[in-house]
Amino acid sequence: MTDRLPHFDxxxxxxxxxxxxxxxxxxxxGNLNGPFLGWIHSPELAxxxxxxGAFCRYQTGLPLRLSxxxxxxxAARWQAQAEWYIHYPIALQAGVREEDAQALLRGKRPAFTDADDALIYAFASELYDAKRVSDATYAQTVERFGHTVTINLVALLGYYALVAMTLNVFDMRAQGQATLPFAE
Structure with missing residues (x-):
């Protein structure tokens, strides 16, 4: 999988x-796909x-499509090969429009037809670009989802940035991944 980490047996x-x-x-x-075989070298961190990660993926209060x-x-912001490879089909199955996902893959802002999708994108993009979220976007997010889910959204974004960093630093690929979505 990677030659940057010792083989895990x-x-x-x-x-x-x-x-x-x-x-x-x-x-x-139910599987070890993703950063887990990297993190396993530090079992307490893992x-x-x-x-x-289980909380951020399954219990944020956001619908699966928005998560x-x-x-x-x-994944697109970090150009995390394995993260995109693993989550792209899950996202499509959860209802993310393929044209929106493809725009993200190309580094473009999707032409969202759903207001919630546009809000999640705006929140994440502002956080990644400005390292902050504007008052307007914050107020819209809290009004739409409440404080708890907004806090959980920040955690989800932070967790998946950690995943992306792990995958990128250790040059990890997903199980069965033969193609790379992002140029290297």
């Missing part, structure tokens, strides 16, 4: 590593990160 895993692997495999993900859209925005 599950048969030689420490008890801490085995506990993390078991929790990931028995949870809603445990905290995978639990945060996956936020993940695609993040």
């Amino acid at each position: 599950a048969a030689a895993a420490t008890p801490e590593q085995k506990a993390v692997l078991d929790e990931i495999l028995s949870g809603p993900r 445990q905290h990160a995978q639990r945060l 996956e859209l936020a993940i695609l925005v993040t």
